[in-house]
Amino acid sequence: MYKDSVYLRENIRNIENNITQIRRLRKAFQEIMDRVDNQGYAHVANHHGYLDNLCPHGPTLDPEGNIIHKFLPWHRAYLLKLERLLQERDPTVSVPWWDWRSETSKKIGIPKSFSQDKIGKKVNPLSKFNINIKGKDRASKVDISINRYTTRNPGKPHEIIHTQKALSLNEQDIPQLYSLSDFRQFSERLRIGWHNFIHVWIGGDMGVVNTAAYDPIFFIHHCNVDRIWAVWQTLHGVDSIPSHMKSVVLEPFGMTVKDILDINSLNYDYASVSTT
Amino acid sequence: MQPEKYVSNKIKLDITKLENEFYRADLIIHGLDHSGPSYEGRVFINNPQAGHDTPDDSAQGYTGSFFVFGHGGCLGDEGHCEVNRPSSRFNLIPNPLVPEKVSLIVTEKLKELGKTTDEFTITIVPKLSRGSERACQKDADLKNVVLLHKITIETYDKD
Numbered sequence: 001m002y003k004d005s006v007y008l009r010e011n012i013r014n015i016e017n018n019i020t021q022i023r024r025l026r027k028a029f030q031e032i033m034d035r036v037d038n039q040g041y042a043h044v045a046n047h048h049g050y051l052d053n054l055c056p057h058g059p060t061l062d063p064e065g066n067i068i069h070k071f072l073p074w075h076r077a078y079l080l081k082l083e084r085l086l087q088e089r090d091p092t093v094s095v096p097w098w099d100w101r102s103e104t105s106k107k108i109g110i111p112k113s114f115s116q117d118k119i120g121k122k123v124n125p126l127s128k129f130n131i132n133i134k135g136k137d138r139a140s141k142v143d144i145s146i147n148r149y150t151t152r153n154p155g156k157p158h159e160i161i162h163t164q165k166a167l168s169l170n171e172q173d174i175p176q177l178y179s180l181s182d183f184r185q186f187s188e189r190l191r192i193g194w195h196n197f198i199h200v201w202i203g204g205d206m207g208v209v210n211t212a213a214y215d216p217i218f219f220i221h222h223c224n225v226d227r228i229w230a231v232w233q234t235l236h237g238v239d240s241i242p243s244h245m246k247s248v249v250l251e252p253f254g255m256t257v258k259d260i261l262d263i264n265s266l267n268y269d270y271a272s273v274s275t276t
Numbered sequence: 277m278q279p280e281k282y283v284s285n286k287i288k289l290d291i292t293k294l295e296n297e298f299y300r301a302d303l304i305i306h307g308l309d310h311s312g313p314s315y316e317g318r319v320f321i322n323n324p325q326a327g328h329d330t331p332d333d334s335a336q337g338y339t340g341s342f343f344v345f346g347h348g349g350c351l352g353d354e355g356h357c358e359v360n361r362p363s364s365r366f367n368l369i370p371n372p373l374v375p376e377k378v379s380l381i382v383t384e385k386l387k388e389l390g391k392t393t394d395e396f397t398i399t400i401v402p403k404l405s406r407g408s409e410r411a412c413q414k415d416a417d418l419k420n421v422v423l424l425h426k427i428t429i430e431t432y433d434k435d
Contacts, residue, residue, distance in 0.1 A: 049347075057345065058310075058376045153407025162332070166341050170381050192378055196343035200314045200405040207314040207408030208348035 006264055008271040009227070012096040012111045012220055013104060021092075022113055028086040028093045029216060030125040041129065044082050047252060048218075049210030050144050051137050054251050057191065057209070059184075066244045069187045072229045073245075075222050076260045077253040082219055083268075094268065097223040100160060100198055101174060109157040110202070114217050123149075131205075131214045150215040153203035160201070167193045178232055183241045186232055195225055227270045230263050238262045279315070282422035283324045284398040289429055291390035296433035301386040303339070303398065307375040307425025313412050314346040314405035315421050319398065321385050326399045337399075340380040347373060348408070349416025375425065386429065398427050 015021045033041040048055045055078075056070040079095055086093045098111055109115070114126045134145045167173045172193030180186045198206075198221050205211040212218050233240065238261050246258040263269060291298070303319065320326040323337035332338045389396065400422050409418060 058374060060374070151407060151410060155406065163341070166332070170340050192342065192376075196314075196345040197316075199345045200316055200343045203314075203406035203408050205408070205411045207346075207405030208411035209345060210348050211411045212345075 006267050006269045007094050008269055009094045009223060010096050010271045012098050012113060013102070014271070015096050016111060016113045024090050024093050025086075025096070025113075026119065026125055028089040031089040032085050033125050033129055039085055039088070041082075041085075042132065042214075044078075044085065045129070045131075045213040046133070047078065047081075048213035049208070050133055050146070051135050052252065053138050053140070053210070055209065055213075059188070062244070062248065064244075066242075067184070068245055068248055069184050070245075070248060070250065070257070071191050072187050072225070073241075073248075073257045073260055074250050076226050076229070076263075077250045077255050079219060079222055079226055080260070080266060080268075081253060095219050095223045097227045097270070098217070098220040099224055100194065100221075101164060106157055106160050109154055109160070110152075110217065111220070114220065126216050128152075129214050129216060131211065146211075150211070151204040152206060152215065152217070155201045155203070163197050163201070167197070174228055177228070178235055181236055181240070183236075187229075190225065190228060195221075230270055233261075233263075277418065278328050279402045279404060279419050279421045281327060281402065282398075282400040282424070284427050286395040286397055287427065287429055288395055289386075289390070289431075290394035291386065291431070292394075294431065294433070298431035298433050299383070300381065300432045301383045302379045302430045302432075303382045304377060304379045304428045304430060305342070305424050306377050306428065308344065308378055309373075309375050309423035310344050311347050311373045312349055312416055312421050312423070313418055314408055315344050315402040316405075317342045317344065317422060318401045318403065319380055320401065321382065321399075322389055322393070322397055324397050324399050326401055328401060328403070330401065334385070337385070339382050339385045342378045342380065344421075346405075346412075346421075348411055349413035382429070386431070396429065 015025060029041070032039065036042065046052050056074055059067050059069050062068050083095045086095070099105060116124050117127050118124055128149045128151070130149050132147045136142065137144050164173060168176065170193070172189045174194065177186050177189055180189070199212060200207055202217065205215050206218060241257065241261065246256065248257045250257065250260070260266060318332060318341050319339050320330070320337040321339050323330070326336060330336050402421050404418065404421070412418070
């Protein structure tokens with residue numbers, strides 16, 4: 001869907017209500033999952049953990065000793081890379097977001113379109129992916145060999161309600177984060193709170209940095225993280241980030257932090273400006 | 277198999293002797309390791325008996341949880357993932373295993389307990405991310421997951 005020349009990322013719940021859209025999303029995922037070259041899903045998944053290990057989570061120091069928070073910018077570039085591959089297969093497709101705080105999520109947990117194991121007799125490409133990697137891990141220099149489907153072991157949906165209360169007491173729930181004007185505080189509380197919780201709660205491969213991005217649900221989880229940052233940017237300014245971070249390079253995307261700050265300049269927007 | 281809980285040494289803090297009343301108190305965990313499995317750390321104050329069956333109940337000393345998104349264990353031989361080992365001058369990508377700092381707001385619990393004691397014990401009961409053992413290294417330590425440098429309590433007054 002397009003609006004004012006930018007394409008829109010939509011809530012997965014809305015896409016699930018449109019049989020044509022959900023079929024297109026599944027087909028595009030299946031097509032990139034079938035590829036084994038650098039246009040394929042495995043190539044992108046490799047960037048996060050095995051084998052490239054390029055994902056920065058916690059704060060790091062630059063050569064001048066400044067603290068760098070690459071978590072949000074890096075994952076924005078990462079989502080874009082996957083989305084561009086999907087759109088090469090089908091230009092009408094975009095990565096949807098999964099609002100884990102929604103009432104529906106508190107009742108059913110993972111969206112049905114991503115939890116349904118099979119579509120007819122075929123594996124649902126949104127539910128799992130066959131990790132098939134063999135090579136040397138960049139960070140550890142150790143040989144890795146895996147050939148199996150991703151797995152999950154999610155907690156009960158009501159645990160989301162319980163955790164939301166706990167995060168709220170610790171001023172880490174989303175409305176509380178929107179009131180923070182400091183990017184570093186916002187980024188860290190979002191990462192350590194809801195972001196980490198969802199990885200831990202889904203479990204299985206999503207519960208380990210090295211394998212998380214092989215599970216397709218990783219991308220709708222991080223799309224919601226990115227949406228929350230985009231909403232925060234509408235409240236505090238697109239440029240609201242420490243100036244020393246703007247020239248930081250986001251490997252391996254060939255972009256700097258400055259390049260990815262404005263989502264409209266990246267040709268996308270979110271279908272809802274809801275701050276929930 | 278349930279992982280081991282962590283019980284801190286006693287932290288001495290007499291809140292009745294603070295110069296000004298504090299409006300906020302943070303429990304800060306320094307140097308938290310995230311190289312192993314992912315888990316929820318349930319935090320209890322002054323309940324060293326807290327365990328896996330203890331509910332998340334304020335009356336039990338529960339004061340909140342933190343979540344660790346772990347790397348799943350070391351791929352190499354002993355010492356391979358030691359974060360302080362010298363890195364190559366040609367490798368500008370930061371070590372992804374640098375330990376983290378996490379904090380919990382413990383204002384009310386500290387005020388409540390601080391009326392009758394000046395010693396605080398922190399118990400962290402870890403709950404592993406379900407089913408992620410398979411994605412961890414086969415020799416990953418799933419028993420001793422709460423590894424940290426130190427725990428401090430910081431109070432803030434209005435001035």
